Amino acid sequence: MNQHIVQNVGELPTYGFGPRSGPWWGAMGFITLEGMGFAVAVGAYLYLYAVNPTWPIGAPPPDLWPGSLATALYLLSVIPNQYTNRVAHRQDLRKVRACLIVMSLIGIVLLVLRGFEFAHLNTRWDNSAYGSIVWLILGLHTTHLATDLADTVVLTVLMFTSHAKPRRFSDVTDNVFYWNFVVLAWLPLYVLLDWVPRL
Amino acid sequence: MSAWMRSGLVLLAAWPLGACAGRQSALDPHALQSADILRIFVAFLVVAAVVWIAVVVVLAVGLWRQPSLSRHPLALHPPFERRAGQIVLGLGIATVLIVLALSLVSYAGQRSVFAKDPNALTLKITGHQWWWEVSYEADSPHLSFVTANEIRIPVEQPVRVQLQSADVIHSFWIPSLTGKMDLITGQQNEIQFTAKRAGVYRGQCAEFCGLQHAHMAFAVIALPQDEFKRWRDHENQSAGSPVDPLSKRGEELFRARGCALCHTVRGTLAGGQLGPDLTHFGSRTTIAAGTLPLNSASLGAWLADPQHIKPGNLMPQMALQSDELIAIHHYLEQLK
Amino acid sequence: MTLVAQHSELHDDALDGLQLSTRLDRIWRTPSGLIGALTSVDHKVVGRRYILTAFVFLLLGGILAILMRLQLAGAEKHVLSADLYNQVFTMHGSTMMFLFAVPVMEAFAVYLVPLMVGTRNIAFPRLNAFSYWIFLFGGCFLWISFLFNVGPDVGWFAYVPLSNLQFTPSKRADVWAQMITFTEVAALAVAVEIIVTVFKQRAPGMTLDRIPIFVWSMLVTAFLVMFAMPSVMIASMSLILDRLVNTHFFDAAAGGNALLWQHLFWFFGHPEVYIIFLPATGMASAILATFARRPVIGYPVIVLSLIATGFLSFGLWVHHMFVTGLPQLGAALFTANSMLIAVPSGLQIFCWLATLWDGRPIYRTPLLFVLGFVVVFVIGGLSGVMVASVPIDTQVHDTYFVVAHFHYVLIGGAVFPLIGAVYYWFPKISGRMLSERLGRWNFWLAFIGFNVAFFPMHILGLMGMPRRVYTYTPDMGWDRLNLLSSCGAALFAVSFVLLIANVVVSVRRGAPAGRNPWDASTLEWATTSPPPSYNFDRIPAVDHREPLWSDTESLRVVAGLSVERREVLLTSLAEADPQIREASPEPSIWPLLTALATTVFFICTIFTPWAVLWGTPPMAVALIGWFWPTGSREDEE
Ligand code: HEA
Numbered sequence A: 001m002n003q004h005i006v007q008n009v010g011e012l013p014t015y016g017f018g019p020r021s022g023p024w025w026g027a028m029g030f031i032t033l034e035g036m037g038f039a040v041a042v043g044a045y046l047y048l049y050a051v052n053p054t055w056p057i058g059a060p061p062p063d064l065w066p067g068s069l070a071t072a073l074y075l076l077s078v079i080p081n082q083y084t085n086r087v088a089h090r091q092d093l094r095k096v097r098a099c100l101i102v103m104s105l106i107g108i109v110l111l112v113l114r115g116f117e118f119a120h121l122n123t124r125w126d127n128s129a130y131g132s133i134v135w136l137i138l139g140l141h142t143t144h145l146a147t148d149l150a151d152t153v154v155l156t157v158l159m160f161t162s163h164a165k166p167r168r169f170s171d172v173t174d175n176v177f178y179w180n181f182v183v184l185a186w187l188p189l190y191v192l193l194d195w196v197p198r199l
Numbered sequence B: 001m002s003a004w005m006r007s008g009l010v011l012l013a014a015w016p017l018g019a020c021a022g023r024q025s026a027l028d029p030h031a032l033q034s035a036d037i038l039r040i041f042v043a044f045l046v047v048a049a050v051v052w053i054a055v056v057v058v059l060a061v062g063l064w065r066q067p068s069l070s071r072h073p074l075a076l077h078p079p080f081e082r083r084a085g086q087i088v089l090g091l092g093i094a095t096v097l098i099v100l101a102l103s104l105v106s107y108a109g110q111r112s113v114f115a116k117d118p119n120a121l122t123l124k125i126t127g128h129q130w131w132w133e134v135s136y137e138a139d140s141p142h143l144s145f146v147t148a149n150e151i152r153i154p155v156e157q158p159v160r161v162q163l164q165s166a167d168v169i170h171s172f173w174i175p176s177l178t179g180k181m182d183l184i185t186g187q188q189n190e191i192q193f194t195a196k197r198a199g200v201y202r203g204q205c206a207e208f209c210g211l212q213h214a215h216m217a218f219a220v221i222a223l224p225q226d227e228f229k230r231w232r233d234h235e236n237q238s239a240g241s242p243v244d245p246l247s248k249r250g251e252e253l254f255r256a257r258g259c260a261l262c263h264t265v266r267g268t269l270a271g272g273q274l275g276p277d278l279t280h281f282g283s284r285t286t287i288a289a290g291t292l293p294l295n296s297a298s299l300g301a302w303l304a305d306p307q308h309i310k311p312g313n314l315m316p317q318m319a320l321q322s323d324e325l326i327a328i329h330h331y332l333e334q335l336k
Numbered sequence C: 001m002t003l004v005a006q007h008s009e010l011h012d013d014a015l016d017g018l019q020l021s022t023r024l025d026r027i028w029r030t031p032s033g034l035i036g037a038l039t040s041v042d043h044k045v046v047g048r049r050y051i052l053t054a055f056v057f058l059l060l061g062g063i064l065a066i067l068m069r070l071q072l073a074g075a076e077k078h079v080l081s082a083d084l085y086n087q088v089f090t091m092h093g094s095t096m097m098f099l100f101a102v103p104v105m106e107a108f109a110v111y112l113v114p115l116m117v118g119t120r121n122i123a124f125p126r127l128n129a130f131s132y133w134i135f136l137f138g139g140c141f142l143w144i145s146f147l148f149n150v151g152p153d154v155g156w157f158a159y160v161p162l163s164n165l166q167f168t169p170s171k172r173a174d175v176w177a178q179m180i181t182f183t184e185v186a187a188l189a190v191a192v193e194i195i196v197t198v199f200k201q202r203a204p205g206m207t208l209d210r211i212p213i214f215v216w217s218m219l220v221t222a223f224l225v226m227f228a229m230p231s232v233m234i235a236s237m238s239l240i241l242d243r244l245v246n247t248h249f250f251d252a253a254a255g256g257n258a259l260l261w262q263h264l265f266w267f268f269g270h271p272e273v274y275i276i277f278l279p280a281t282g283m284a285s286a287i288l289a290t291f292a293r294r295p296v297i298g299y300p301v302i303v304l305s306l307i308a309t310g311f312l313s314f315g316l317w318v319h320h321m322f323v324t325g326l327p328q329l330g331a332a333l334f335t336a337n338s339m340l341i342a343v344p345s346g347l348q349i350f351c352w353l354a355t356l357w358d359g360r361p362i363y364r365t366p367l368l369f370v371l372g373f374v375v376v377f378v379i380g381g382l383s384g385v386m387v388a389s390v391p392i393d394t395q396v397h398d399t400y401f402v403v404a405h406f407h408y409v410l411i412g413g414a415v416f417p418l419i420g421a422v423y424y425w426f427p428k429i430s431g432r433m434l435s436e437r438l439g440r441w442n443f444w445l446a447f448i449g450f451n452v453a454f455f456p457m458h459i460l461g462l463m464g465m466p467r468r469v470y471t472y473t474p475d476m477g478w479d480r481l482n483l484l485s486s487c488g489a490a491l492f493a494v495s496f497v498l499l500i501a502n503v504v505v506s507v508r509r510g511a512p513a514g515r516n517p518w519d520a521s522t523l524e525w526a527t528t529s530p531p532p533s534y535n536f537d538r539i540p541a542v543d544h545r546e547p548l549w550s551d552t553e554s555l556r557v558v559a560g561l562s563v564e565r566r567e568v569l570l571t572s573l574a575e576a577d578p579q580i581r582e583a584s585p586e587p588s589i590w591p592l593l594t595a596l597a598t599t600v601f602f603i604c605t606i607f608t609p610w611a612v613l614w615g616t617p618p619m620a621v622a623l624i625g626w627f628w629p630t631g632s633r634e635d636e637e
């Protein structure tokens, strides 16, 4: 079948930021389905909450300070995160490196803090359905946090190697994007885990 | 559509057969509820048949009116396209109306089928792997009693059955009386029906509940009011103490060989809870939750090796000497 | 150097004909030999494997079905013991749903969607390879367990408490639950790939209203997967936790709830059936247009129906729970909802009827299967409307009436169009035609066999035969119809033997197909059969919904993609205007290694929770290896 060329795309860029790029949509996809996972877990929590006369079951509500402290940190972390986004768009390698280190450290601190959150849930997964569901939800978000941290660390290392090429800045912005989701996902969970049992 | 005809004929051939094979059939109702449901079903069936025939006819005609010469696929005729679009949407709207109508019919049916009658006879049924515990509750405790795998009810009187489970989920279903309802762990459900005719109706567990789900049936025996009262008063009594020496020995063995660990025989020391109550076992029609009709042979076989008759059921083989077996057999049979 | 490289780089406008194709083939070819096979990221290679594997699982599941039909052919038969029967029907259902029906649809999408939207490879090709390996390993895990007599025996929806540790102390329930995890991971991966491929890699000019209907159906399906599958993953995870570290999600004694499981499962389980059905309707539309020799009437109606079905399907799950004692009014609402979904399905049927009414039908095997599909599926759909009524459902729930319903919709609604699709696209995939004579035999045997096998089940259900019973007594009066059904099943099985024979013979001896044997209109037919590794030597440019019909003698294309490295053209979401020449990954062994690590992780975690600790590092390492730049030119700018 003979062809006739109607357009030449030779001058188009070979990478882009945000919705123009493929990986951004990939991240979007995974965010959606992970978000759905959280939604379902929250649904399960509320269902058990609804069918049980007493809530929490056989345990005091979680202590407030670890969760609240973490929440504050999550919210604050948005600032350096957005700054990372800006410098990545400017393709300023030095600043990007610095920011990525900061974000990695924040992630580590939050992961440690997560340990305290578990310790102060005041219930065990095998105490009751209440214990099970709160451990499940906190566990889900922890894997979430951990994977994104790992991601950030790897990317940080990458930016210190010879592979720190322009197209990597697009990856950095996707990482920023993903972190915002980790934060966003946490807020309703914080309310659910720490405040709903106090209703 | 020859194949279609074929299975259509199957339907015709099978329908009367279906209707009369009435041991356990939704097609021959003997209660208000099952009759209501069958009526709704037929209504839906008619609508469905009409819709299907319409579709197939349009399809057939559309194919049959073979337009002559072929043409370029994109040489379309705009007016036709518009008309077709309108017709499709029209049919869509028709569909909306039909399904809404059907939903209403269905809901009306629900209202009548699930109507509750406050002064209904209440009994509680507990599902076990793989048998049914039946307890008749009455305001005065000494009028309440427990039996198994066989439910007797009065005709023309609403019966409310409270359903619960001792282990996994089962489902209580007597097609010719009414639809099913699950027995769910940690929850109590309720179902109500009113038998119109006296008779024996078979029921069966309808929710997969493990190895012997297939052998978890029961019999519902609808009796005229007075007969039911007589039965109830009799059933309410504890087992009379055996008279002849053989069944006396049977009673002792029943305790000695551990049957009593699992079975209750009211009026004796046998108070086990793991198995069916056997107080008036001799008067039942089936054995092992409808697995076999109850007779001397089937009882003997059961006692000799319950695992052979109902593999995997929760009654172990009891390794009885033949003379012991005879004695227990005799004892159980006279538990009328 | 990078900037220089970019400009000095050779593009496909500089070359032509053979030169161009050899150049492209050099960079896109999957290396030959074992390494090549294990590292391939070509969507056609992976898609072919995916399709083949899914059909093997159809055969395995089908053979189990034949066993069940033998056992049920008469009263009190002893072909299968109670224990084996329970494993067999569970394996049958799980295999058919999770290892055949869903994967086979996604497999066709993996093969066809990139071709239909005119791009060179699927988005995230390595993820695609990973998805296949996970699917394969998950399926093998299930079937090997079965051969070692730890096949699940709790039904394909594994209701608790039966599947709790107390009532299923063996590993059988864990095997089921973890098989779910495998298949869902695989499905979710493909869903993301499809969405991104359709959103970003459509040929220039393929605006939203020019997307082929099959691609639309796969797009909607991908979204269904994304929103439905997390639910069953949470469910199976909770089940494993209950069984392994005694959490109490489903333990009524400790505040858990048995119905929670049913809600979680069916919130996935109902959309699942449309995940199977919608792609099939897409296939039907594609085949219909080609053999009715005209575009399908009501393109917008069909697309909107697909989307509407997608939305509605999340509001129906409770119709699987009508006899669990839910509030009456609530149940009634789900009745209305369930019936409403008849509307979008109906609209599609009506559009097809209209298309045939005006069409100039050419009776080839694919069309036969689509016609059979319409006739049979409508029966299944209508029986669906019946069971959607609460009072009716209280009688037929968990009986053979429901078994009849879902085989009519699953086989009539999905397998028939699927077999049609095999006949339709086999020439594209293999370059050879399937035998038309065998095809007709195949169809009529399938059509007759299917109806004889499954129609009697409606009546059996009404006659009080519950499902999942391994035997029944002669006095129930069920034996005649069961025997008839078994005979039908045998006929139906033979039709599959014919299909296998046809494929095996034609792959070698079939008549050469050429580019476009059916004179179809969509882009996959614009390239050679089988397509070259790079799909199109130049990316097609679309200006019509039926490109190959609107412009028959020449193909409009865009030029300017690199011929020195793998590149795909990204276009804008709505208008499909070219935006980026994005690099597309090279073959890699890491997806396979990651899949292996994941498999070890999944399997070990059903034996000990500690596997989470020592199972994670290997996965992490594999993933880093996967994403670490290779230094090859496409990452280096
Ligand atoms: C491809 C898979 C598929 C499809 C497409 C459907 C389609 C439908 N299904 Fe089905 N269903 C299953 C697969 C499927 N189902 C499975 C696997 C189960 C059993 C799970 C298990 O228990 O193991 C099941 C079970 C099931 C149940 C639970 C039964 C029970 O367990 O008691 C119900 C109840 O409402 C139901 C309803 C419907 C309805 C209303 C549709 C509708 O979408 C049908 C709509 C289509 C039509 C109606 C025909 C075309 C329309 C017209 C020609 C227009 C005119 C029509 C009218 C005016 C009515 N299905």
Ligand code: HEA
Binding pocket: C058, C059, C061, C062, C063, C065, C066, C068, C069, C089, C090, C092, C093, C094, C096, C097, C100, C101, C155, C156, C157, C403, C407, C410, C411, C415, C453, C467, C468, C469, C470, C489, C492, C493, C494, C496, C497, C500
């Ligand atoms: C897409 C899904 C799908 C498909 C295609 C089928 C196909 C078939 N099913 Fe399936 N079935 C289900 C999905 C499906 N089923 C589900 C979900 C359940 C519920 C399970 C549960 O309750 O948990 C079920 C349950 C179910 C039951 C009820 C079991 C019970 O409740 O006790 C029965 C009984 O007859 C049955 C029969 C059949 C038959 C005869 C076929 C036939 O179509 C099979 C046709 C035969 C083949 C496809 C094999 C052909 C090939 C050969 C034999 C050639 C020889 C082999 C080689 C050359 C290698 N099925």
Ligand code: CUA
Binding pocket: B127, B130, B169, B170, B171, B205, B206, B207, B208, B209, B210, B213, B214, B216
């Ligand atoms: Cu009890 Cu099935």
Ligand SMILES: [Cu+2]
Binding pocket: C269, C270, C273, C316, C317, C319, C320
């Ligand atoms: Cu459904």
